[in-house]
Amino acid sequence: MGDKIIAQAKPKAEEGRHNLPFAFRHYSPGELGQALRKMYLIRRFEEGAEESYTRGLIHGTMHLSIGQEASAVGISLPLTDDDMITSTHRGHGHCIAKGAEVSRMFAEFFGKETGYCRGRGGSMHIADVSKGNLGANGIVGGGIPIAVGAALSMKKLKTGRVVVSYFGDGANNEGAFHEALNMASVWKLPVIFVCENNGYGMSTSTRRSTAVANVADRAAAYAMPGVIVDGNDLSDVAEASHAAVERARHGEGPTLIECKTYRHRGHSKSDRNRYRTKEEIEDWIANRDPIQLFEAQMQEYGVIDAAGIEAIRTDVEREIEAAIEFAKTSPAPDLAGLTRDVYTDLA
Amino acid sequence: MDTTIRELSYAQAIQEAMAIAMERDERVFLMGEDIGVYGGAFQVTGDLVHRFGEDRVMDTPISELGGAGVAVGAALTGMRPIFEFQFSDFAALAMEQIVNQAAKMRYMLGGAVSVPLVMRFPAGSGTGAAAQHSQSIEAWLGHVPGLKVVQPATPHDAKGLLLAAIEDPDPVMIFEHKLLYKMKGPVPEGYYTTPIGKAEIRREGKDVTIVATAIMVHKALEAAETLASEGIAAEVIDLRTVRPMDRETIIASVKKTSRLICVYEGVKTLGVGAEVSAMIAESDAFDFLDAPIVRLGGAETPIPYNPELEKAAVPQVPDILKSARDLVNGVR
Numbered sequence: 001m002g003d004k005i006i007a008q009a010k011p012k013a014e015e016g017r018h019n020l021p022f023a024f025r026h027y028s029p030g031e032l033g034q035a036l037r038k039m040y041l042i043r044r045f046e047e048g049a050e051e052s053y054t055r056g057l058i059h060g061t062m063h064l065s066i067g068q069e070a071s072a073v074g075i076s077l078p079l080t081d082d083d084m085i086t087s088t089h090r091g092h093g094h095c096i097a098k099g100a101e102v103s104r105m106f107a108e109f110f111g112k113e114t115g116y117c118r119g120r121g122g123s124m125h126i127a128d129v130s131k132g133n134l135g136a137n138g139i140v141g142g143g144i145p146i147a148v149g150a151a152l153s154m155k156k157l158k159t160g161r162v163v164v165s166y167f168g169d170g171a172n173n174e175g176a177f178h179e180a181l182n183m184a185s186v187w188k189l190p191v192i193f194v195c196e197n198n199g200y201g202m203s204t205s206t207r208r209s210t211a212v213a214n215v216a217d218r219a220a221a222y223a224m225p226g227v228i229v230d231g232n233d234l235s236d237v238a239e240a241s242h243a244a245v246e247r248a249r250h251g252e253g254p255t256l257i258e259c260k261t262y263r264h265r266g267h268s269k270s271d272r273n274r275y276r277t278k279e280e281i282e283d284w285i286a287n288r289d290p291i292q293l294f295e296a297q298m299q300e301y302g303v304i305d306a307a308g309i310e311a312i313r314t315d316v317e318r319e320i321e322a323a324i325e326f327a328k329t330s331p332a333p334d335l336a337g338l339t340r341d342v343y344t345d346l347a
Numbered sequence: 348m349d350t351t352i353r354e355l356s357y358a359q360a361i362q363e364a365m366a367i368a369m370e371r372d373e374r375v376f377l378m379g380e381d382i383g384v385y386g387g388a389f390q391v392t393g394d395l396v397h398r399f400g401e402d403r404v405m406d407t408p409i410s411e412l413g414g415a416g417v418a419v420g421a422a423l424t425g426m427r428p429i430f431e432f433q434f435s436d437f438a439a440l441a442m443e444q445i446v447n448q449a450a451k452m453r454y455m456l457g458g459a460v461s462v463p464l465v466m467r468f469p470a471g472s473g474t475g476a477a478a479q480h481s482q483s484i485e486a487w488l489g490h491v492p493g494l495k496v497v498q499p500a501t502p503h504d505a506k507g508l509l510l511a512a513i514e515d516p517d518p519v520m521i522f523e524h525k526l527l528y529k530m531k532g533p534v535p536e537g538y539y540t541t542p543i544g545k546a547e548i549r550r551e552g553k554d555v556t557i558v559a560t561a562i563m564v565h566k567a568l569e570a571a572e573t574l575a576s577e578g579i580a581a582e583v584i585d586l587r588t589v590r591p592m593d594r595e596t597i598i599a600s601v602k603k604t605s606r607l608i609c610v611y612e613g614v615k616t617l618g619v620g621a622e623v624s625a626m627i628a629e630s631d632a633f634d635f636l637d638a639p640i641v642r643l644g645g646a647e648t649p650i651p652y653n654p655e656l657e658k659a660a661v662p663q664v665p666d667i668l669k670s671a672r673d674l675v676n677g678v679r
Contacts, residue, residue: 084424118457125455134423135456139447145413146448149420149428156376156402157425176443179413186408341458342492344516 020301022239027077029303033312035077035234036298039069039291040316042093045102048320049092049109049123053269057328058109062123063090067232067264070290071196072097074237075164075257078245084132084150085164086143089124090196090263091136094166100128102319106327114330120341132161140201141167141174144193148180151191151254162190162248164241170201172215181222181256190248192241193256196231198263203275216258224254231259232290235297262288351536358391358528360502361467364509365392365429367538369399372427375513376403378418379431379467380411388433389469389528415441415466419449422464427513434480435468435522438488449518450493461516465509470498471524471562471612472661478649481657483613485522485560489589489622495519495543496589500564502532504587507541514540524561524612546593548600552580555606555671558597558623560586563610563662570667579675589619597623598632605637606674612661615644638677641670 017025023032046064053062065072072093079085079098087094095105100116108115109123116128127135134150137143147165154161171177172195184191195215199206212218219226227244229236237259244255262284266273273281298304355363368375377399382392383406396404407414411432418430432438438445449462472481489496495517499505505523512519549564550571559567564585571581582600586593601607607627609620620642627633627640643662650660673679 086420116457117455117459120457121455127456127459129456129459134420134460135452137448139443142416142443142448145416145444146420146423148413149417149422150424151420152417153421153424153426156421176412176416179408179410180416182408183410183413183417339492341454343495344453344461346516 021235021297022242023077023235024297024301024303026238026242032298032303033308035073036291036294036304036309037312037316038073038097039234039294040312041102041319042069042072042096043291044316044320045096045105046092048106048324050265052109052324059111060122061269062109063268064265065090065093065263067284067289068196068198068261069093070234070294071194071231071237071259071261074234075166075192075194075241077238078242079162079164081131082159083162083164084134084147085166086134086147086150087136087166088143088168088171089136089138089140090168091126091166092123095126095128095133095136098128098133099131100133103323103326106323107330110327110330111332112327112330113333114326119333141171141176143167144171144176144180147191148184148189151184151189152187154190155187160249162192162245164192164194166194166196168201169195169197169199169206169210169215171195172218173201173209181218181224181254184254185222185224188251188253190251191254192244192248193254195256195258196261197258198261200267200275202267205275214258216256219256224256226256226258228258228260231261232288232293234290234294352533353536354531355502355534356528357502357505357523357530357532358389360506360534361391361509361523362393362395363534364506366395366398368429368510368513369403371538374425374427375429376405376426377429377431378405378407378414380407380409380433382406382431387431389525391528392431411437411440412444415444416448418464418466419444419452419462422449422462422518423452423460427463429465429467429513431467433469435470435484436479436482438468438484445488445494445518445520446491450491453517454493462518463516464518465512465521466518467521467523469525470522471526472650472657473526475652475654475657477652481650483522483561483611483645485589486613486618488520489619493518494590496522497543497587498522498524498561498589499541499587500527500561500585502530502534504541506534507539508543508587510538511540511543515543519543522561526562541587544588544591544593546587546596547585548582548596549585550581550583552582552604554580554604554675555608556582556584556597556600556604557608557610557667557671558584558586558620559610560589560619561612563612566662566664567610567667570664570671573668574671577672579671581671586619586623592622592626594626594630597627598630601627601632602635605635607636608641608643608667608670608674610643610662610667612645614647615642616647618644620644638674639679641674643667643670
């Protein structure tokens with residue numbers, strides 16, 4: 001019964017734009033197509049990285065965000081290249097959403113000199129400062145105070161820019177989270193805190209780790225809006241981001257957005273998924289995949305057709321293949337450069 | 348350039364450096380706990396808030412980790428923050444941001460960013476503040492590539508090293524010994540810098556080299572005066588910078604004197620003196636040594652409250668005298 005009512009309540013495009021979900025009112029078909037393309041690009045980048053890891057081309061570890069693409073892309077939609085982000089150990093999506101080139105990202109994962117960090121950072125420190133991405137972070141909650149500091153700079157320098165700080169549900173129990181949110185609110189800084197709550201801090205569920213039902217509930221303690229959105233619905237995420245970015249740009253201070261989402265893969269490459277059921281994982285993959293959901297919406301509202309989707313997929317496939325080839329054929333760092341950039345060379 | 352030299356206290360010299368830096372560069376600002384109208388726990392920021400306003404002399408909440416992170420973020424994005432800790436011991440609350448973020452950011456990002464951050468740490472014992480407010484932790488931070496660590500011993504260097512730190516594109520940690528804040532000394536007016544990474548020979552001598560840090564420089568100089576009256580010419584080197592260490596000055600001195608004492612307030616084991624000693628042992632100065640190297644460091648204990656115990660926990664002038672006499676006289 002419930003399903004039927006929802007289905008009937010869904011407006012068709014021709015019934016009036018004002019009843020469409022936010023993203024379909026606010027962005028052009030071209031922009032929505034770009035958003036879908038970025039979600040694919042993130043998905044295929046991570047699948048490509050996973051495959052390269054399995055084949056021994058990438059060492060170390062990585063944390064995949066497959067299943068969380070709507071949050072990365074939706075939050076980024078209202079941002080400009082001048083706005084900044086701090087990201088997390090699960091940060092490939094944020095990096096791509098903010099405009100990074102997958103070729104230089106693959107090169108970084110392959111440890112090559114052409115990578116964003118010249119092979120010094122790898123997956124956990126991927127950054128693209130030229131696009132305002134101050135970097136992923138290997139420390140849970142490590143980027144949150146840094147984002148507040150960047151927002152302090154933006155305010156002091158009167159740039160009108162805003163800063164987004166992504167973090168996971170695990171970080172909301174770090175002291176850095178609480179200290180940073182408090183200062184951002186006291187100083188009314190242009191920062192948006194985005195918690196991607198995928199239900200588990202490594203293996204520990206939020207129910208077992210967090211005293212409040214929602215991370216967004218904690219916003220009340222720091223006198224800022226706390227917004228909960230379906231993190232797998234691109235339009236919902238973009239709507240919350242848009243409101244928070246506007247608020248920040250107008251000097252009204254920070255917002256905490258909680259994107260409820262799910263990671264399809266394990267925490268990292270060592271995860272055996274012993275803390276969640278197969279049924280739970282399969283349900284999220286089959287019924288709540290953010291890319292499938294967005295595709296369906298786009299088709300329902302007549303923004304794209306099957307051929308258009310196929311064209312985007314093919315285009316992304318080409319980009320990923322070329323990027324991996326670029327990474328494979330790029331030069332490795334020179335061992336003589338081991339200690340370069342520990343300090344700034346003043347010469 | 349104004350080269351008038353006045354007598355200023357160490358604290359006044361630091362305050363003057365911060366004022367000059369803020370006048371010269373709008374990006375420079377101060378952050379810390381109670382550094383505004385209170386004037387700082389040791390009155391180092393004093394009345395700067397009245398001269399520069401609350402936006403540039405920012406009181407933070409009692410949030411060392413978050414505050415340090417904010418300073419890192421501001422430094423990354425175009426500002427030049429000077430972050431004051433109330434006591435160096437509280438660095439323990441902020442180690443994540445100092446060690447994992449500030450120190451490594453440039454390297455991790457392949458040189459795409461710099462972190463021009465200055466942190467000031469009131470350090471050391473002698474104030475009766477006991478174990479959590481009296482430590483000398485410069486070796487903790489000196490162990491971290493990406494950081495620079497300095498310990499000015501005079502008002503002149505307190506100003507010059509701070510101005511050098513503000514100019515430096517990388518994070519510089521400044522340890523200021525609390526007992527030095529009231530010490531007066533000659534300080535030139537106006538802008539000047541004291542080079543980071545360069546030790547200073549405070550007294551020349553041919554019989555024994557004493558490498559000292561912070562307040563120990565003054566104890567070593569006092570000991571050297573007594574030793575001179577006994578016919579022992581001690582050379583006193585003020586290390587000034589823990590990282591990067593000025594190897595050349597120390598090596599040259601040890602080659603001249605053939606004897607080495609390291610005096611530092613931090614816990615002896617794995618401290619600054621351990622690095623100085625090992626560096627000499629690895630260098631060609633080793634062949635010049637006439638006697639084993641002596642380290643005089645803090646006792647293997649937290650700093651105690653009782654004033655006599657507190658004094659006993661760190662090297663004192665008589666300790667330096669005895670070590671120097673024994674070394675020169677061949678007593679082992």
